[in-house]
Amino acid sequence: MKTYCCFLFAILFTLPAMGQDMTTIDKKLAADFEKVNRMFQQEKIDDDSLEVANIVFETNLLKVLNDFPESLEYHFPKLSRELGIVSSPDKKLRAYSWNTNMGGTMKDFQTIFQYRDDNIVKAQLFTGEIGDEEIYYCTDIFQVKTRKGIVYMPLTFMTGTSKYHYQAVKFFKIDNGALNSASILVTEDGKVNEYGVDYIVYWNEADKPDKVIDYDPKEKILKFALTDDQQNVLNTFDYYKFDGENFRKK
Numbered sequence: 001m002k003t004y005c006c007f008l009f010a011i012l013f014t015l016p017a018m019g020q021d022m023t024t025i026d027k028k029l030a031a032d033f034e035k036v037n038r039m040f041q042q043e044k045i046d047d048d049s050l051e052v053a054n055i056v057f058e059t060n061l062l063k064v065l066n067d068f069p070e071s072l073e074y075h076f077p078k079l080s081r082e083l084g085i086v087s088s089p090d091k092k093l094r095a096y097s098w099n100t101n102m103g104g105t106m107k108d109f110q111t112i113f114q115y116r117d118d119n120i121v122k123a124q125l126f127t128g129e130i131g132d133e134e135i136y137y138c139t140d141i142f143q144v145k146t147r148k149g150i151v152y153m154p155l156t157f158m159t160g161t162s163k164y165h166y167q168a169v170k171f172f173k174i175d176n177g178a179l180n181s182a183s184i185l186v187t188e189d190g191k192v193n194e195y196g197v198d199y200i201v202y203w204n205e206a207d208k209p210d211k212v213i214d215y216d217p218k219e220k221i222l223k224f225a226l227t228d229d230q231q232n233v234l235n236t237f238d239y240y241k242f243d244g245e246n247f248r249k250k
Helices: 002-014 022-041 047-067
Strands: 084-087 093-099 109-117 120-125 137-146 149-159 164-170 172-175 178-181 185-187 190-192 194-200 213-216 221-227 233-242 247-249
Touching: 022 047, 047 109, 047 120, 084 137, 093 137, 093 149, 109 137, 109 149, 109 172, 109 178, 120 178, 149 213, 164 213, 194 221, 194 233
Parallel strands: 185 247
Antiparallel strands: 084 093, 093 109, 109 120, 137 149, 149 164, 149 172, 164 194, 172 178, 185 190, 213 221, 221 233, 233 247
16 A cells, blocks of 8 residues: 555656656656666665656656657657667657566566557557566567558567577557557468567677577568577578568578
């Protein structure tokens, strides 16, 4: 109850007001996130206070992204120093990702997707198929034009432990005012709306690729690094080429 009451108090006094300019809002959101960092950096971390600070930041960010359409293309000079902010090539989908500092070796990431459908801009917390919060961090957004419209391909990752990571491409369409999953990659088991690689983390190793997953927009090819039986990344790939409707293995 104490945490909940503190949360309500914080929200009432920190929600951005309509009429503020984006520079002021950027400073306010950056200050909100700095509170998250300060809570985490305390000698003795108060988990309840850290949770409240995260909820306040997430709530305020969602409100800004939903209430201020111009935020979709605003560069957020201060907030972008703290968060990962990436946009699709056509600027119609953007991801805001951060570490809540509430996880352990399995990092507790949050991602909010903001998107434009016609003249309407919306934002939502990235959730899984059954509504549970996903703990993915989005590092890039690819896109491909299909016969039925644009499909967006956020490149995401999560940390299982300090050693094991998972990186994946997810597939979305923006239609009917919503961000919907799109199953356009064909595997042996059928079409999927996500495809990824479990692997052991590595840094600057000469015999390993620079990227675990990559996309060539000119050739419309997704490539996924292969791993051995112990999930060590190899310098060989599976390639999936877009045929106008689906990505199929070459």
